[in-house]
Amino acid sequence: MGKNKKPFYQKIWVWVVLVVVVGGVGYGSYAFMDHNTTSHAVNKQSKTPAKQKSESTDNKESSKEQKKVSKNKETDTTKNQQDVASLSTVDKEALALLGLPDKFVSDYGALNADTILSGKSEVTSNAIYQNPDANNGTKLTSVEFSGVKIESDGPKNIVKLNNLANTVDNISYIQGYFVIDGDTITYKNQGTRVSGAQQLGTQSLKALFKQYKNDPKFENIKKLITDNTVDSIHNGSDSETVATDDSAKAMNVEQMKQGDFSSIAGTWQRPDGETMSINADGTLTTSDSSVTKKIDTSHATDDNGSTKFSVKEYPDTSVTGGAMFVVMSANTAFEGITPKAEDSILMGQNNMDELVYTRVK
Structure with missing residues (x-):
């Protein structure tokens, strides 16, 4: 009888070939996967700088815009301050x-x-x-x-x-x-x-x-x-x-003697706040009384820059007597009265600083 032959899978060379083939396929797959991984990493790395560059550019533009807005605000504020500083x-x-x-x-x-x-x-x-x-x-x-x-x-x-x-x-x-x-x-x-x-x-x-x-x-x-x-x-x-301003008017005594009181027409005030309103025709009232009075020019007397009149109730001025009405130009002395640096008027029964009026309008 002839020798019995071994099945092919029991032969050594078959296993050697199988190991070589399987090993080659495995290495090829690993190499392919490693190549893909490396390529993906390279691509990712190559894309990241571009993205970073884009983001950096955007940030720079945003920063420039913010600086521009801030500068405009500062310019407007500075200009407004300069304009206000130049106001008269x-x-x-x-x-x-x-x-x-x-x-x-x-x-x-x-x-x-x-x-x-x-x-x-x-x-x-x-x-x-x-x-x-x-x-x-x-x-x-x-x-x-x-x-x-x-x-x-x-x-x-x-x-x-x-x-x-x-x-x-x-x-x-x-x-x-x-x-x-x-x-x-x-x-x-x-x-x-x-x-x-x-x-x-x-x-x-x-x-x-x-x-x-x-x-x-x-x-x-x-x-x-x-x-x-x-x-x-x-x-x-x-x-x-x-x-x-009416206060720029100067007293004109000669006109007053003729009955024209326009140079002292207006409002005058005492230190205690009482006011006197004088009209051009010589009629007047005070804030503490509703009685109208009129300046009497019939017995006017001059005294070193001041002129003394009297005042009587109006319209009936026939009553004798009346209070003093003394007009005093600026820096003029009158008996018992402290000279003032402005025109003033004394009205009352006594020579007292408390009864002196100065012009308010």
Whole structure:
């Protein structure tokens, strides 16, 4: 019998070949997978710098935009500060008037920017008709005026109506004023006979300038301000100084002797707050009395720069006697009276400083 042959899978060479083939396939798969992994990592690395570059560019652009906005804000703020710093006195006064708060009053009544521009104020004071007719002593409900007068009293800027009819007399005890301190405007009402003041609020000068610098009201209000100390404009002139206050009038004694008292017509006030309103015809009233009086020129006497008249009740001036009425020009001495640096009037029965009036408008 011939030899029995082994099955092929029991032969050594078959297993050798199988090991070689399986080993080769395994290595090929590993190499392929490793290549793909490496390629993916390389691609990821090659893409990351581009993304980082893009993000960096975006951040730079955003930073530039933020810096640009911040710079613009700083420029606007600086420009606004420069503009405010260059404002004249009357510019600041006009802005203060444009920002008047509720309940602010002039010497006659409630006041705001629209009231000033309209030229008519609803009276809340004790203003009365002061003329020798049927309306004499009647309380007013409104007054017409033209512009406002800013009277400086230290830091206070007292606001008064200007160019009222000479038949109007005011015995108000309240007046409004504002104080400008740097950028802050403070508004108050004060009594004319008692101390103390009521604060009404504050405004920012810069904020008001920003709000009104291009508003026609700004220029219109400026033209309606009378102020003896303004350093700025009226009617478009930046260098003109306006002095239209009634207090600039000088006493004219010779006219007074002829019955013309226009040079002292207006409102005068004593140290205790009592006021006297004088008309051009020589009639007058005081705030503590509703009785009208008239200056008597029949026995006028001159005395070293002062002139002595008398006053009698009006319209019946036939009664003899009467109180002294002495007009004293600035720096003039009168017996028992301390000379003043401004025109003054003594009215009363005695030579006392407490009875001396000085002009307020």
